[in-house]
Amino acid sequence: QVQLVESGGGLVQAGGSLRLSCAASGRIFSSYAMGWFRQAPGKEREFVAAIRWLGGDTWYADSVKGRFAMSRDVVRNRVFLQMNSLKPEDTAVYYCAADRNSGVVPATFQNDYDYWGQGTQVTVSS
Numbered sequence: 001q002v003q004l005v006e007s008g009g010g011l012v013q014a015g016g017s018l019r020l021s022c023a024a025s026g027r028i029f030s031s032y033a034m035g036w037f038r039q040a041p042g043k044e045r046e047f048v049a050a051i052r053w054l055g056g057d058t059w060y061a062d063s064v065k066g067r068f069a070m071s072r073d074v075v076r077n078r079v080f081l082q083m084n085s086l087k088p089e090d091t092a093v094y095y096c097a098a099d100r101n102s103g104v105v106p107a108t109f110q111n112d113y114d115y116w117g118q119g120t121q122v123t124v125s126s
Contacts, residue, residue, distance in 0.1 A: 002026040002115045004096045009120030012086055016124070020081040022096030022117060030054035033102030034079045036070060037110055038092035038122075045095070049081060050106035059106055064090075086124045093119040 008020040022034070035050040049070040051058045058070050069082045079096065097113035099106065107113065 002028065002098050004098060004115055004117035006094065006096045006117045006120040009094060009122045011123045011125065014086060014088055014124055014126050016086050017082070017084045018086065018122060020083065020094055020096075020120060020122075022079045022081075024077040024079070024098065028053055028074075028077050028098070029100070031101055033099045033106035034070075034072065035097045035099065035106060035108075035113055036079075036081050037095045037097060037113075038090075039095070039119075040089075040092040043092075045110050047108040047110070048094070050099075050108070051079060052102060052104075052106060059108070061108075083122070086122075088124045088126045090122060091124050092122060094122050095119045 003025045005023045032053040036048040037045050039045040049060045051070045067085045072079045096117040098115040099113045
């Protein structure tokens with residue numbers, strides 16, 4: 001069993017930056033992928049970014065590519081999402097998730113993820 005706890009959300013002006021963290025308790029195996037998803041009011045949850053625990057390869061949604069960067073700390077069992085050049089449309093609750101059996105390319109569909117955090121609110125003002 002893996003528990004995920006996100007932190008780092010908040011209120012920021014457009015153009016600003018935030019860094020989200022996700023702390024994982026329990027064993028993270030090399031087969032895992034970690035992902036970030038977000039859900040804005042009235043919208044479905046959408047994929048943001050993912051990273052393979054083995055190797056650290058990253059994947060991004062087109063909407064955040066070039067602005068967001070995901071990384072991991074395998075010693076402390078943490079993943080991070082550095083968000084730059086934030087836009088009002090980035091406003092959402094951001095969730096950290098873990099996929100126990102990732103393929104070579106991490107899943108972008110939320111149902112493929114096994115564990116979820118409680119979410120952290122990111123609000124970008126215009």
